[in-house]
Amino acid sequence: MAGKALQGVRVLELGSLIGAPFCGTLMAEFGADVIKVEDPEVGDMSRHLGQAVDGTGLMFASLGRNKRCVTLDLRRPEGQAVLARLAATCDVVIENFRPGTLAAWNLDYATLSKDHPRLVMAHVSGFGQTGPYRDRLAFDRIATAFSGQDFITGFPENPPTRPGGALADYITGMFCTIGVLVALHHRDHVSGRGQEIDLALYEGILRLAGSIEAFDLLGTVPQRMGNANPAIAPAETFRSRDGHWLSINGGTDNVWKRLLALMGREDLAVDARFATARARATHQAEVNAIVGAWTAGLDLEPLLDALERESVPAAKVNSIADVVADPHVQARGNVVRAVLASGREFLTSGVVPKLSETPGSIEFVAPALGAHTDVVLRELLGMSDADIGALRRERIV
Known part of the structure; x- marks a missing residue:
């Protein structure tokens, strides 16, 4: 060698x-x-x-x-x-x-x-x-x-x-x-x-936990949240119209604005509940529901194409069969x-x-x-x- x-x-x-x-x-x-x-x-x-x-x-x-x-x-x-x-x-x-x-x-x-x-x-x-x-x-x-x-x-x-x-x-x-x-x-x-x-x-x-500091200083004990992220929204696993699962992370302000434009919901940019990353994390159930309703109206491939075009991080939830067949992985x-x-x-x-x-x-x-x-x-x-x-x-x- x-x-x-x-x-x-x-x-x-x-x-x-x-x-x-x-x-x-x-x-x-x-x-x-x-x-x-x-x-x-x-x-x-x-x-x-x-x-x-x-x-x-x-x-x-x-x-x-x-x-x-x-x-x-x-x-x-x-x-x-x-x-x-x-x-x-x-x-x-x-x-x-x-x-x-x-x-x-x-x-x-x-x-x-x-x-x-x-x-x-x-x-x-x-x-x-x-x-x-x-x-x-x-x-x-x-x-x-x-x-x-x-x-x-x-x-x-x-x-x-x-x-x-x-x-x-x-x-x-x-x-x-x-x-x-x-x-x-x-x-x-x-x-x-x-x-x-x-x-x-x-x-x-x-x-790698990243939760010790908040527990010590604020008494925060993280709980089970499914696929959500306590500090970021939208960050969830969503379903497409044709039944596939995909993961989307639109937590930063710039990405969130691009996602709003893609969904045709620019009006939410001035809503105080969604105007900042911290505010969106506080209201993440509402944020994820809005995004989930949008993904449910589109098939997976058009969804992924649109998200990629607007530089919104997203990926299909792959099985191992999907992974080994993926051209990028290869x-x-x-x-x-x-x-x-x-x-x-x-x-x-x-x-x-x-x-x-x-x-x-x-x-x-x-x-x-x-x-x-x-x-x-x-x-x-x-x-x-x-x-x-x-x-x-x-x-x-």
């Missing part, structure tokens, strides 16, 4: 499922040598969850891209010894075991960094390495509930709703990547030493073709973001369990075939 931005960075990934492994995926897409360590018997659970094709779990087909996969039984001293040697060859270790697990195996940062002070270690766990809840288990839906996200998601007449997709997991992976890159920069340009990164699964969503490389181990081609998400000089890429997807064990142990640790064979007979690898 010559010419990649992270070429020369080696990452040891001890993570499972999404939160920590997504950090490894992002780094691997941009050229880092990511070595994924899995249990010899079952591997990462992402291999076994959700749908599968030709024996390959499709979740792992996305998360396992560009990674070299090694099996190692970390619950046994022999496996721990091999892991410590591998860590000594790496810049970064990413892990999402329960807090204290690595310390019990003598694989914690304090131990590994004694002989490798440049090592960066990122910890992802449900509630972090410190605090009264550090020993609690959590998955994505626990994190979205704890962070307050579920409380504000959904319609007021319905129970709190979990956001679609593994939102907390993927956001955590992104924040973990930021932390690793910041730590590497500090090591290489400031201190010469590595450091630890501590990230709880709920913290990324909480950081032109941007947001979906690309890859190949499973069976030889079957399939569509997968493209690399994000796009770099002009050192773009990321998908070199391969979903290696078999332990596919790179022998080559990694030979290349990085100088092990012989006899050494590796002995580990395999003892089911260490």
Whole structure:
């Protein structure tokens, strides 16, 4: 992977499922040598969850891209010894075991960094390495509930709703990547030493919440509002005459005036209820009702054409079938073709973001369990075939 931005960075990934492994995926897409360590018997659970094709779990087909996969039984001293040697060859270790697990195996940062002070270690766990809840288990839906996200998601007449997709997991992976890159920069340009990164699964969503300040200063507790936005109107999901859904955001004053002209309702520009962004937010039920009545009188395509012509932000509410067929998505490389181990081609998400000089890429997807064990142990640790064979007979690898 010559010419990649992270070429020369080696990452040891001890993570499972999404939160920590997504950090490894992002780094691997941009050229880092990511070595994924899995249990010899079952591997990462992402291999076994959700749908599968030709024996390959499709979740792992996305998360396992560009990674070299090694099996190692970390619950046994022999496996721990091999892991410590591998860590000594790496810049970064990413892990999402329960807090204290690595310390019990003598694989914690304090131990590994004694002989490798440049090592960066990122910890992802449900509630972090410190605090009264550090020993609690959590998955994505626990994190979205704890962070307050579920409380504000959904319609007021319905129970709190979990956001679609593994939102907390993927956001955590992104924040973990930021932390690793910041730590590497500090090591290489400031201190010469590595450091630890501590990230709880709920913290990324909480950081993005944007509601703490208003609660503290004004006592505001956001409630479920469906698809509306408490600070912006019109900002809703509307229905067209032919039964399609579209989203419109006309919250700024300039966009609102253009939308009024398009609807033939310039008279509302001088109505005190709608004259400013803050006033419209206060009267958003009325604003959204006016816009909704207008969209209900037109079919989707003429609606979208008119909104685009007048520079009013809008989009059809797409299904995944709509997304992959969209010419803009295709032109941007947001979906690309890859190949499973069976030889079957399939569509997968493209690399994000796009770099002009050192773009990321998908070199391969979903290696078999332990596919790179022998080559990694030979290349990085100088092990012989006899050494590796002995580990395999003892089911260490």
